[in-house]
Amino acid sequence: MSWQWFHRLGSPRWFYQKTSGWLPWLGAASLLLLAVGMAWGLGFAPQDSKQGNSYRIIYIHVPAAFLALAGYYIMAICGAVGLIWKMKLSFVVMRAAAPIGAALTFIALFTGAVWGKPTWGAYWVWDARITSMLILFFLYLGVMALSGAFAREQSGDKASALLALVGTVNIPIIYKSVDWWFTLHQPATLKLTQASTIDPSMFYPLITMIAGFYLFYAWVLILHTRSLVLQREWRTQWVRELLEKPAPAARA
Amino acid sequence: MRVDSLASSPGAAESGATGSVRPPGFYTLFRTEFILAVRRRSDIVNPLLFFVTVLAMMPLGIGPDPEMLARMAGGLIWVMALLATLLSQESLFRGDYEDGSLEQLALQTQPLYFSVLAKVLVHWLVTGLPLAVLSPLLGMMLNLGEAGYWPLFMSLALGTASLSLIGAVGAALTVALRRPGLLLALIIMPLYVPVLIFGTGAVQAALDGYGYGPQMAILGAILAAAAALAPLAAAGAIRISLEN
Numbered sequence: 232m233s234w235q236w237f238h239r240l241g242s243p244r245w246f247y248q249k250t251s252g253w254l255p256w257l258g259a260a261s262l263l264l265l266a267v268g269m270a271w272g273l274g275f276a277p278q279d280s281k282q283g284n285s286y287r288i289i290y291i292h293v294p295a296a297f298l299a300l301a302g303y304y305i306m307a308i309c310g311a312v313g314l315i316w317k318m319k320l321s322f323v324v325m326r327a328a329a330p331i332g333a334a335l336t337f338i339a340l341f342t343g344a345v346w347g348k349p350t351w352g353a354y355w356v357w358d359a360r361i362t363s364m365l366i367l368f369f370l371y372l373g374v375m376a377l378s379g380a381f382a383r384e385q386s387g388d389k390a391s392a393l394l395a396l397v398g399t400v401n402i403p404i405i406y407k408s409v410d411w412w413f414t415l416h417q418p419a420t421l422k423l424t425q426a427s428t429i430d431p432s433m434f435y436p437l438i439t440m441i442a443g444f445y446l447f448y449a450w451v452l453i454l455h456t457r458s459l460v461l462q463r464e465w466r467t468q469w470v471r472e473l474l475e476k477p478a479p480a481a482r483a
Numbered sequence: 484m485r486v487d488s489l490a491s492s493p494g495a496a497e498s499g500a501t502g503s504v505r506p507p508g509f510y511t512l513f514r515t516e517f518i519l520a521v522r523r524r525s526d527i528v529n530p531l532l533f534f535v536t537v538l539a540m541m542p543l544g545i546g547p548d549p550e551m552l553a554r555m556a557g558g559l560i561w562v563m564a565l566l567a568t569l570l571s572q573e574s575l576f577r578g579d580y581e582d583g584s585l586e587q588l589a590l591q592t593q594p595l596y597f598s599v600l601a602k603v604l605v606h607w608l609v610t611g612l613p614l615a616v617l618s619p620l621l622g623m624m625l626n627l628g629e630a631g632y633w634p635l636f637m638s639l640a641l642g643t644a645s646l647s648l649i650g651a652v653g654a655a656l657t658v659a660l661r662r663p664g665l666l667l668a669l670i671i672m673p674l675y676v677p678v679l680i681f682g683t684g685a686v687q688a689a690l691d692g693y694g695y696g697p698q699m700a701i702l703g704a705i706l707a708a709a710a711a712l713a714p715l716a717a718a719g720a721i722r723i724s725l726e727n
Binding site: 366369372373374376377380381382383385386389390393394396397398401404405408409411 | 670
């Protein structure tokens with residue numbers, strides 16, 4: 232059947248061997264984009280008329296917040312794929328995505344606090360977006376805690392996948408309810424359908440940073456998944472061979 | 484032919500004689516669970532005692548100033564009701580898991596959805612509803628404005644039902660673990676947020692002299708969605724836990 236390719240995706244060995252060639256490219260591209268975006272955003276983009284230089288933290292804050300949310304959905308979708316098609320690799324990606332997402336959520340919260348001090352006059356305010364990011368952080372921690380709590384790995388996989396899915400249903404509700412509750416954060420300035428309310432000279436470095444963060448996320452996710460794959464499959468023949476022989480040069 | 488299992492009743496003997504044992508239906512399970520819950524009185528009383536005791540600590544911690552207490556009463560009562568529900572939820576499936584009847588429930592032909600729903604309904608009747616009934620009294624002790632009594636009761640009655648349903652997912656996910664207490668709180672608390680917001684929102688709106696219809700409507704909507712989806716997720720979680 233033509234579904235063979237799909238099931239081959241579920242093989243940890245296939246994944247490990249396939250991604251070996253991607254890693255250097257992915258890493259180089261993400262670091263290059265991040266370096267360009269950072270220099271452009273922090274050094275060359277104009278100052279904001281109201282916020283001065285402090286606005287420049289958006290070059291870290293916005294991409295991190297983007298990926299914190301997208302990362303949750305990536306984690307939940309991987310969990311769903313694992314539950315539905317019983318794919319081993321999918322659960323491994325889900326587990327790998329959890330700490331990365333949590334770290335990005337923390338970065339978004341932390342940079343937001345640093346920015347909030349000069350702009351709003353306080354490190355922490357109970358505003359809708361900040362609160363929902365904090366709850367997202369808790370959701371990530373819950374998934375991580377649950378996946379580690381089971382003695383049997385498969386049970387931990389399935390249980391945390393289910394929890395991630397329940398969280399997915401809840402995220403829009405949490406977001407809306409907190410939004411209704413109180414709002415101080417500015418509305419979203421980047422819009423796909425309408426013109427953005429940000430000047431192009433500030434917008435292009437931001438887009439560069441977002442692209443860089445996405446590539447960086449993919450890179451780190453693959454690296455972490457690979458190490459988890461090795462940990463899980465250490466009894467198998469191919470991992471033994473890989474570890475005993477010196478690694479051959481990566482073929483692209 | 485009506486068959487009551489678990490609880491001893493004339494029907495059980497009858498079914499044994501004819502040899503066709505049918506699994507307990509929703510109503511039978513509900514009745515059995517309810518009788519069991521009522522007979523184990525400490526399970527009903529302990530969450531309520533926790534609720535009252537912790538609320539009595541609050542003025543000692545934050546000071547007896549009536550005005551400040553009045554402003555915080557709605558939120559305090561709601562948060563404590565949330566904790567009391569959460570703590571009582573740990574034992575929701577535990578006994579059945581340990582003595583094996585949870586596996587029997589999972590094996591029967593009736594979808595696990597209805598079994599979970601019956602158990603959650605009983606849980607709400609013996610914890611959420613008494614909490615809601617008790618709440619105006621505590622509101623009075625905490626100097627809550629009189630306008631807040633009715634919305635506090637209504638929002639708690641509706642909201643704790645959602646809390647019981649959502650918490651059942653967490654209880655089912657952690658039932659196979661030896662010490663789930665803190666983990667259960669960690670995974671379920673974030674999911675409680677919308678209920679808490681609209682529950683306290685209803686009380687606050689009433690105190691400020693506005694209508695609290697919208698908040699109650701949203702709480703009702705959350706309950707409807709939770710009643711449809713949460714038992715499904717909990718049933719899936721029970722099957723995962725039974726594999727462990």
